[in-house]
Amino acid sequence: MRGRSTIYDVAELAGVSAKTVSRVINNSSLVAPGTRRKVLAAIAELDFHPDSAAKGLRQRRRKSVGLVIPYGSDFVFQDPGMWAQANGAHRALSERGYDLVLAVPQTKELVLHELSRLTKNRTVDGVILYAMEGVEALVKEFDRLKIRYVSLSVCYSGQDYNFVETDSSYVSHLATRYMITQGARRIGLIREPEGFFHADKATAEEGYHRAHLEAGLPVDRSLILAGDYSIVSGYERTCQLLRDYPDIDGILCMSDPMAMGALRALREHGLTPGVDIDFVAGDDFPSTREIWPGLTSIRTPLYEQGYQAGTMIVDYIESGQKIPGRVLKGELIVRQSVRSLH
Amino acid sequence: MRGRSTIYDVAELAGVSAKTVSRVINNSSLVAPGTRRKVLAAIAELDFHPDSAAKGLRQRRRKSVGLVIPYGSDFVFQDPGMWAQANGAHRALSERGYDLVLAVPQTKELVLHELSRLTKNRTVDGVILYAMEGVEALVKEFDRLKIRYVSLSVCYSGQDYNFVETDSSYVSHLATRYMITQGARRIGLIREPEGFFHADKATAEEGYHRAHLEAGLPVDRSLILAGDYSIVSGYERTCQLLRDYPDIDGILCMSDPMAMGALRALREHGLTPGVDIDFVAGDDFPSTREIWPGLTSIRTPLYEQGYQAGTMIVDYIESGQKIPGRVLKGELIVRQSVRSLH
DNA sequence: CTGTTAGCGCATTCAG
DNA sequence: CTGAATGCGCTAACAG
Numbered sequence: 001m002r003g004r005s006t007i008y009d010v011a012e013l014a015g016v017s018a019k020t021v022s023r024v025i026n027n028s029s030l031v032a033p034g035t036r037r038k039v040l041a042a043i044a045e046l047d048f049h050p051d052s053a054a055k056g057l058r059q060r061r062r063k064s065v066g067l068v069i070p071y072g073s074d075f076v077f078q079d080p081g082m083w084a085q086a087n088g089a090h091r092a093l094s095e096r097g098y099d100l101v102l103a104v105p106q107t108k109e110l111v112l113h114e115l116s117r118l119t120k121n122r123t124v125d126g127v128i129l130y131a132m133e134g135v136e137a138l139v140k141e142f143d144r145l146k147i148r149y150v151s152l153s154v155c156y157s158g159q160d161y162n163f164v165e166t167d168s169s170y171v172s173h174l175a176t177r178y179m180i181t182q183g184a185r186r187i188g189l190i191r192e193p194e195g196f197f198h199a200d201k202a203t204a205e206e207g208y209h210r211a212h213l214e215a216g217l218p219v220d221r222s223l224i225l226a227g228d229y230s231i232v233s234g235y236e237r238t239c240q241l242l243r244d245y246p247d248i249d250g251i252l253c254m255s256d257p258m259a260m261g262a263l264r265a266l267r268e269h270g271l272t273p274g275v276d277i278d279f280v281a282g283d284d285f286p287s288t289r290e291i292w293p294g295l296t297s298i299r300t301p302l303y304e305q306g307y308q309a310g311t312m313i314v315d316y317i318e319s320g321q322k323i324p325g326r327v328l329k330g331e332l333i334v335r336q337s338v339r340s341l342h
Numbered sequence: 343m344r345g346r347s348t349i350y351d352v353a354e355l356a357g358v359s360a361k362t363v364s365r366v367i368n369n370s371s372l373v374a375p376g377t378r379r380k381v382l383a384a385i386a387e388l389d390f391h392p393d394s395a396a397k398g399l400r401q402r403r404r405k406s407v408g409l410v411i412p413y414g415s416d417f418v419f420q421d422p423g424m425w426a427q428a429n430g431a432h433r434a435l436s437e438r439g440y441d442l443v444l445a446v447p448q449t450k451e452l453v454l455h456e457l458s459r460l461t462k463n464r465t466v467d468g469v470i471l472y473a474m475e476g477v478e479a480l481v482k483e484f485d486r487l488k489i490r491y492v493s494l495s496v497c498y499s500g501q502d503y504n505f506v507e508t509d510s511s512y513v514s515h516l517a518t519r520y521m522i523t524q525g526a527r528r529i530g531l532i533r534e535p536e537g538f539f540h541a542d543k544a545t546a547e548e549g550y551h552r553a554h555l556e557a558g559l560p561v562d563r564s565l566i567l568a569g570d571y572s573i574v575s576g577y578e579r580t581c582q583l584l585r586d587y588p589d590i591d592g593i594l595c596m597s598d599p600m601a602m603g604a605l606r607a608l609r610e611h612g613l614t615p616g617v618d619i620d621f622v623a624g625d626d627f628p629s630t631r632e633i634w635p636g637l638t639s640i641r642t643p644l645y646e647q648g649y650q651a652g653t654m655i656v657d658y659i660e661s662g663q664k665i666p667g668r669v670l671k672g673e674l675i676v677r678q679s680v681r682s683l684h
Numbered sequence: 685c686t687g688t689t690a691g692c693g694c695a696t697t698c699a700g
Numbered sequence: 701c702t703g704a705a706t707g708c709g710c711t712a713a714c715a716g
Binding site: 689691 | 702716
């Protein structure tokens with residue numbers, strides 16, 4: 001038994017036609033139990049695995065989905081949050097019988113090129129887009145090119161399908177309100193980059209505003225700075241806040257990598273979270289929890305977000321129907337880095 | 343122009359035969375320049391992308407490689423080191439025209455199953471195996487099943503091909519020798535898990551031993567503990583060392599996630615690295631560097647390792663010849679967490 | 685419930 | 701340098 005066996009070998013061994021084998025493989029109900037058993041035995045004996053290329057060619061479905069990670073930027077690649085999402089997406093796809101192929105366009109300009117290659121040559125049936133700058137424009141192109149996608153953020157104004165988003169606004173509101181309740185009055189916000197989410201709906205800035213409004217507090221927009229999710233941006237924004245606004249009494253940092261940088265900046269300024277300043281971190285990664293005893297933190301369901309994106313893209317591929325977008329909530333984990341009633 | 347165009351559409355538009363188009367696509371040299379130009383123009387005009395399934399069916403090559411991540415264990419998924427390797431592997435594959443598909447068997451038992459599916463049904467032409475417990479046994483199976491693989495660790499005793507390894511022994515020797523030179527005498531080693539590397543060659547334990555021998559120092563094997571690369575294992579092993587051997591004056595920790603846990607343990611015991619105890623960390627990840635000002639650290643070329651693995655599996659697939667294994671060296675980054683001459 | 689026929693889109697013969 | 705015929709392994713469409 002050297003060359004791999006084909007469906008005909010199985011058919012012959014089982015004493016049926018190839019089509020019947022095909023029916024068994026694809027769980028068609030229209031097969032007599034006895035026949036099915038014979039076929040399954042032959043499949044097992046020959047260790048037959050249907051050729052995915054032949055199947056894909058015939059059915060015009062590859063049963064695989066691309067995960068698009070933007071720009072090959074190394075800090076994105078190192079963000080454990082992305083891998084939590086990837087993990088969830090992979091699990092969902094795998095449960096539905098889909099493979100996950102990685103796509104990592106090296107520049108912004110290559111995103112479209114790489115994606116049309118993967119979809120047009122039918123390597124993948126659809127893609128999951130990791131949130132990235134400039135999604136809005138990209139995604140309009142995708143619609144035009146009929147590239148099937150689901151994105152990990154909302155895409156453009158008015159679009160209300162094919163995305164799974166964690167509500168940045170919701171958690172930032174939660175955190176800001178908590179900090180205010182505890183007595184903070186001048187809270188710096190290190191938010192997500194511009195252009196990652198649709199501008200009006202779900203940004204951290206919105207929740208931050210809302211919490212201030214509800215508390216009857218003025219908002220100083222200069223305390224709001226955009227990071228780029230990198231460690232170094234967290235460091236720099238924090239230094240900037242500390243330098244320009246010495247009266248600042250709290251910092252809310254929307255991602256953990258940025259929080260790593262922020263914590264270093266605080267340390268260098270001799271400031272201890274929970275003692276000299278309030279601090280809330282962004283992702284509640286296990287590795288971040290290690291570095292500070294009791295870091296109060298936002299927690300968003302990243303694995304779940306990926307999982308839902310995986311489910312959604314498969315539903316879309318198989319039904320051809322766009323799927324209503326979903327927004328996941330997240331929570332605030334209270335520990336000790338926000339002072340009580342100062 | 344609705345349904346995608348095929349090679350025949352291109353042929354017709356260019357006024358040549360399908361085979362000539364095929365030659366152009368595959369860079370066959372035997373095409374007249376003028377003909378080539380006409381064909382390329384037609385390809386561009388029709389936005390033609392050769393169907394990868396049809397191509398794969400015909401050529402029995404999918405131009406894709408699986409990256410196997412063991413057991414879906416979440417701490418593995420969160421290890422930035424793995425993603426540095428994955429990033430390198432992806433880049434190499436992409437340069438060679440290969441796609442990368444993720445394989446994440448959920449249990450040890452499923453590894454073989456998942457891999458035979460992917461290879462037998464020709465979804466991938468070969469796989470890159472992330473280091474995992476039990477590789478030795480697995481890999482013998484792979485040989486039997488003729489699954490083409492390259493592994494990110496050495497595989498079994500006597501095997502000297504198809505792996506890219508970072509020399510754990512080399513860097514642990516470097517670090518241990520340095521610590522001894524600086525005055526440490528009772529050094530705890532938190533090493534990689536059992537069974538990740540071939541037992542005799544390239545383990546951290548070997549380098550640790552060698553450094554002690556060279557310095558004429560006795561080795562206390564009870565100071566050597568295996569972690570499992572998780573944060574919590576670093577924490578627990580460190581606590582264990584501190585409890586059982588109060589005279590310990592240094593700790594060498596072979597990975598950064600374990601170092602995160604170790605640093606927490608030290609902190610909880612009131613010990614400051616570089617002041618009360620010597621400490622060397624394992625990966626020099628940016629995020630780890632943040633948490634301690636000046637953490638002396640091993641640095642192994644993980645991206646490079648992944649890149650070479652990608653190159654190697656493609657060479658293997660395309661030549662059919664096993665490739666001699668490669669061992670990468672790594673270095674020690676000296677900062678301030680090891681005391682000078684105490 | 686099962687089999688026959690045909691063809692998915694390409695590249696590999698083998699001739700020109 | 702170019703083309704015509706053939707089939708990779710599977711399943712849709714249509715019988716029976």
